[in-house]
Amino acid sequence: MSIRSAFAIAVGRTTRWGLHTFLKGGSSYPGQLTQKMDPTVLGTLSRNYDVVIVTGTNGKTLTTALTYQVLKQKYPEIITNPTGANMLQGIISTFLEHHSYTKNTEKKAAVLEVDEASLIHVTKYIKPKAIIFTNVFRDQMDRYGEIYTTYQMMLNGAALAPNALIVSNGDAPIFNSKETVNKRVYFGFDHLPDGELKAHYNTDGVLCPQCNNILHYKFLTYSNLGKYYCPNCDFKRPDLTYRLTNLSHMDHQSSRFEIDGEEFEIKIGGQYNIYNALAAYSVGRILDVSTDQIRAGFAASKRIFGRQEVIQIEDKEVTINLVKNPVGLNQVLEMIQLDPEPFSLVSILNANYADGTDVSWIWDANYEIVKDLNVKEVTVGGERVEDITARLEVAGIPEEELQVIPSIPEIIKNFKNAPTKKIYVLATYTAVLQLRKELANQGYIEGGM
Template identity: 75%
Template structure:
């Protein structure tokens, strides 16, 4: 039934990534376990970076294990994961190793590991995100550890630079990756940073160095809490700009085709999984080179003579990192900020006031546009950030935003959009013939 539903959706409609899973699960609530039984599984979860990390990990492992599947459309809840297995399901028996690299929503992890026992579960990071759905960061992390505990033999591979991942004991074995590229100094995180209290004594953590937000080589000056030993270390940042990043991991040089320090963490996590699966560095390098930009992550689309670069934003830390990345662009550009507040975006939009929109004052931005279902809220935020009211375009309708691209004073336009806004934007771009339908 699931495979038939998928065939019908893709043959007569424009596809569907979750409905086949919904129907299949309705008929057999335990079907996920049967579908995944012949696969060695890697799960990727966390607040930011899941989609790109999953894509990088998939390409890395594919160099050694060609029979590999993933869920590239972002359908990361249980029904979407069932649909992923249905897409590749065969009734024929195979003797070679099959791999599945699955992006899984943090709150859905417990529903997936109930049926799938992965070899590794990758924790990217935990930042404040969708407060109406998740609550604070410690609530998110408890969801993740509860999900991992249902597969106690799975190794948790996590960001050692994040204090929260070392804050509680787990039933699962753990290994850590992190940055080790700077000499020791003495720093403290910005006052508006979550997760900087020592879990043992509640003292404010200090850092030998900080990469961004609360990530870095942390320690507590009041007790013995400190960053754990790293199994996989980034040893040098060679170069990063708005389009690419080059770096060294354990002395080996790698490059990815996206900019930003936050994406280097994604690459380091994919490297860590690759090494756990015995993929040699040369193949990891090739996997990175073959990885393409994914949905809403520095995705470049041509509209006439304009280059539109779409970036998904959903929380303060992620938006701040994207602003840091686009600030590296040496050419003048225009900026469009699109804010929706649907369930998939997070209904609570108070996060925009914790994001550092003030940074745009330091950039070579020729035009700023506000749009989206909450256009008035983002327009006010941009005004408070220093954009003069007379210089701010307010265009609620995305159809009109796309039409206005041709009037932009620059060839490059960066779009910062929440999840459903990205979907709406891509749908309208497809309707106008600028991209193909789908992701």
Template identity: 65%
Template structure:
């Protein structure tokens, strides 16, 4: 190791110690930012000796990463990940810094790393992953990513730099079969419904055949543009799946039971969209020779994941925080909360910082019109752009006099105690989740980043 690399590691480690000691946190990306100032290629040094799995895509990166980490931990002792969601180069660097130790001992080391789609090309310049998971590509943060094909190109540019990495991709997404790639590819998807004949909703991205530009047809659809697709005008169709979900036994707002390749699984988190995350984790697990029985244990999360149906107890109220950031994700969350058999209260928080997406016009493409049909006892809106949210809900059919406005998060948290239901769902954009968790920590409902 050269002097520059040693200096970079020392600077990064010192920054981590300082932030942990004086700010009661790991500092997320700051140590990585400091280390790369001294050695821009330090990530290559820090990741030596690791088999790396990268996880990228629009929705599901964080939970897929967490599930894959838990699955691999069932077989391997030395597995690291970036649980804070710091998924750009500096954050990834900080993760490897956190676990860096000089050792001559040869052990099997794995790293499951969430990576921002636009950062893929920068990360794979230094890392040489064994596998890259593509979860999905949906319209998201238009001001930053652009259209879905622009986003996918960024992901492919990253994969292109690691041609030996196996792409573990959602086979139900037509975009992942739209161009030829140099990498070996493994597909996962749903195969639990009889063949029929249907079209996706007209307001759906990515439903044109990449070969002939005709509208794709489907034998069945799971949601949005995902499913068993084919083009009636040419030979484009869903590829053969390597790993298949063959049965959906039960699906509630809090859990799911399903079968993959003949093996039953239970997951203590609701929502159809989260089954795809489990499929991705299962696929990586099998690639690394983890048994189905071990995978089943790994899918039973024993801790909460930031903003992914994270439950906070406030008095006698159960507050479930769910991150939302684009129309497809929000629609799936609405479908999930619709499964709750009991009346509930709903709080929505909309921010428009860079990490959220400055353009909030996406809320007009989400199916808020479904909300008046649900058993919702109280509506509350908050966040920097609460006025946009208030107008959107009014247009969706919720009377103005039924909308409670809480401009700041302290007032919102205080209102939870007086909610008319025991269950409260909070749908919030990224920085809103961070700010809300900060308030909850200050008020003692969260401690050390975990729910009390």
């Protein structure tokens, strides 16, 4: 280690200690400061780790958490970035937190969630063993652009680590649209008999990349994911290395399924989260984790920040769901639809940089389903409350049936008066942060992420 690196790391660790001790926060600033002092410090910090990177539009955080628990069954020392600090400075801070000046001969691992646009900055210094590509959907158009632009960002990042294995969602046509310098393996669903259908007309990424014909499907899971093929040329879903072979149970709180003939269970609802488990399983098998160990890793996983996170507020069970784009929101609504009990629904919309400043995406989401749910009360709030109010009115919720409460503290106060025991919250990223901060101030949860 160079003197420059050693000094930068010492300053970064001291800064992190001060921020966490006295301010109870600061997940990215220590990394930002350390990187300014030594731009190459990430390479030094990560030198003795087997690294797995998770990137893509939806599912990064839960896939990272599941993969962490799976690999924890094998690696005695393993780190991750659970706070969602997934840009370069946050990754550096993660390694700073766990850095030791003493030599450790035990093999170490790191499972890192990395922002799609930041991947190229991370792989400049880290050479991971594997990179998981979860999916690419239209998201934060002001920052990422169209899905093909986002995917190119991911490919550019992966190319800087050419020996890293790309572990891709094989059901996503975009991941089979270009050649890569990296070797690839694919995971996907293979649980239904072949049929003949097309994706919904309001779906991105359903044109054949070879001939621009509309793709057909033997079966669909959701959005543009499924067993696709082009009727006009030879483009089709690649052979899957890791396959979901049976889906035996799925409700709003859990799923049971078989992968390659082995049964697993996760304690979180929604088909989209089964893909996350399938990705974690794939990396586990690649790194020689046994199926029994993977099963134990899934069992140890807990609901995390904004991903069906349940918070008890007096006699109310409040489930917080992070939503940020049409595909993700539609999947959350379909998951909620599986709950047999009546509930109240709260939708909080912000449009800060971390959310995406363009909120036009709400018009592509299927809010029309809300009027058919077992909902007893609908509340809207957030900094863009007028936008979400208009959207729900157009979706068929009468104005007189909407509670309009812009303020987060007032929304929490209103939780206690809800007509149902269960409340589902749909909130954008900064709205989740604001909600959790206020819940911590009121003593319902501990502070931090």
